[in-house]
Amino acid sequence: MRALLVDRSAPAGLRLGEAPDPSPAAHQALVRVSAISLNFGEVRHGLENAPDGAVPGWDAAGVVIQAAADGSGPAVGTKVVTLGIDGAWAELRAVATDLIGVVSDDADLGAISTVPVAGTSALRALHRIGPILGKRVLITGATGGVGRYAVQLARLGGARVIASTGDPDAHGPSLRALGAHEVIAGPSALGEPVDGVVDMVGGSQLVDAYVRLAERGTLVAVGHATDQGEAFPYGAFFGDQGRHDRTVTTFFLLACHDLGPDLTRLANLVAAGELDPQIAWRGGWDKAAEAVDALLERRLHGKAVLELT
Template structure:
């Protein structure tokens, strides 16, 4: 099969080449991939430490070529969206059946490929906050892949959504169209306390967002794009003055159960237009270096999609 192989002598650190077809385990289906979407973490961190010749890629959408031998998961010929620790940047992918969701017939596979990491992370983060109907939820990094989905899902869940972006004037209209009630430049501009935070930035912004939590509030740490450490000044973790029972939590998406159900539901929402995938760059996988440069340069506000084949 053809795949994007790690090759640090090539532009962007990848080249199209030949790799052995994956051999599925009994609980895995073999999927012929149609599209993949890029995530900042895999391009920025995973690629730089991966061995030469490796096939990476977390997100991919395609069609089941061979169903799982143990009878689990969808049948051959079913359109699916898939998640995994690697293997998404290839024509064929072996995928655990509990990490794939069924996609409605005729859906845009490129749009659906944006879901596994970004959409599922946003959904699980909001779930971790708890009931959000009538609650105030702050989303940092709101123009990124996870952030855009978090804004939309929080609004659909009945929350008052406060979106944080470095350019409120330039991006405010787009974020309001997605469902944000307020668009601000920093978490400290939130004013009134918030009940939950979905944080994609980490570092100083995470600390600042935590300070906006009211009592019983939860901050869910999802991303670390800021690249700096979290230093909590003395007194930040005091529990008095309306700060009782606040928490910071994290999760690992591949450690979650029930993702097949999540991915199936999310795929249906994208297919019907109820969720906007926010594709801001799309092209052939031969143009990976161009997409990676845009992503790493923080010039993309949304997702980059590669069409495979």
Template sequence: MKALTIDHSAPGHLALTTVADPEPTAHQALIRVHSFSLNAGEVHHAVPEGEAGTVPGWDAAGTVIRAAADGSGPPLGTPVVTVAADGAWAELRAVDTDLIGTVPEGTDLGPISTLPVAAGTALRALHRIGPILGRRVLVTGAGGGVGRFTLQLAARGGADVIAVTSDPAKTEDLRALGADEIVTDLASLKDIEPVHGVVELVGGTHMVAAHEALAENGVLVSAGHISGEGEQFPYGALFGHGRRHNRQIATFYLLDDAVGLGADLTWLAALTVRGELDPQVALRSDWTKVTRAAAELAGRRVRGKAVIDIH
């Protein structure tokens, strides 16, 4: 099969080559990939730091061409959306059936390929916060791929949503996705009404400021670190006496929280097909142009998700 493999001598660390077809285990289905999506973590870290010769990629949508031998998962011919730690950027992919969501027939699989990491992280991070109906939820890095899904799902869940972005030009877009309030100056977070939950996607000073905005018994879910900064909490920030107390910080990584993920992907795909969840596809091209697309995403010039079509 043809695949994009990591080649540190090639532009963008990627080369389109021919490699052996994957051999599914009994609990895996073989998928013919139609489209995959790019994530910030891939273009910043997974590809530049990856092992030469390997096929990268987390998100892919396609069609089952061989059902799992153990009888689990979708049958032959089913359109699906998939996630795994690697292997998405190829014509064929073997995936554990627990990590496969089904997609209605006739769906454009390009936008669906954006769902696993970005929408899956958004959904499960919100679950970690707990009930959000009528509560205030803060989203840092709200203009990124995960952030845009988080705004939509939090609003759908009945939350009052506060979006944090460093780019004032994104204000109207974020309001359209469900944000009730927009914060563009990080220092002003200390003045907002306390929030019940935070989906934190930036790290560094954003995490420190977002934690300070938590109400008593609030939960901050750290689901991204796009800033590349470490966190330094000032003395007293984590005190309980005389302050809002029992404020939690939870770390999150999607593939370490994969139980039931296939069902979540099926639900997210159905929402998308019904027009109730907008993947915000801002760039779409074929895989011969993946290096250019990855550079655009890495340079933060893509306002939404990037989709790559194989055929």
């Protein structure tokens, strides 16, 4: 099969080449991939840590060509969206059936390919905060793929949504169009405490956001775009300062269970036009290096989609 292979001598560390066809385990379906979406984390860290010749990739959408031998998962011919730790950037993907979502026949698989990491991370992070109807929820790094899904899902959940971005003047209109009630330049600009935070940035922004949590508020640390550590001031964790029971929780998507139903629900919302995948770049997989460079240089605000041709 053709695949995008890690090759550090090639532009962006990738080249189109040949790889062995995957051999599905009993609990895996074999999917012919139509489209993949790229995530900043996988191009920033995944490619850096993968050996030459590996087939990377987390997100892919396509059609089942071989059902799982154990009888689980969708039948042959079903359009699906898939998630995994690697193997997405290829013509064929063997994927566990609990990491497969079913897609309507008329769905745009390019748009659907944006769902797995970005959409499901946003959804599960909001679940960690708890019921959000009427609550104030801050999304940091709101212009990224996860952030844009989180803004939309928080608004659909009835929250008062505050989106944080480094350039509110430039990105404010698009974030408000997605459902943000307020757009600010960082947690330090908050006027009132918030009940929950989905943090995509880390570093000092995470610390600032935690300090501004209301009583019994929860911060979910999803992304770490700054590549910086967090230094909390003395007293930040005192419980007698009027805002006790505040929580910081870490997050790893593939440690979550039973993701298939979430993938299906989100894919259906995208297909129905109720969620906007916010595709900022779309092209053939022969242009992968261009998309990777744009992501790494922070020139894309949204998702990059590669279509297999």
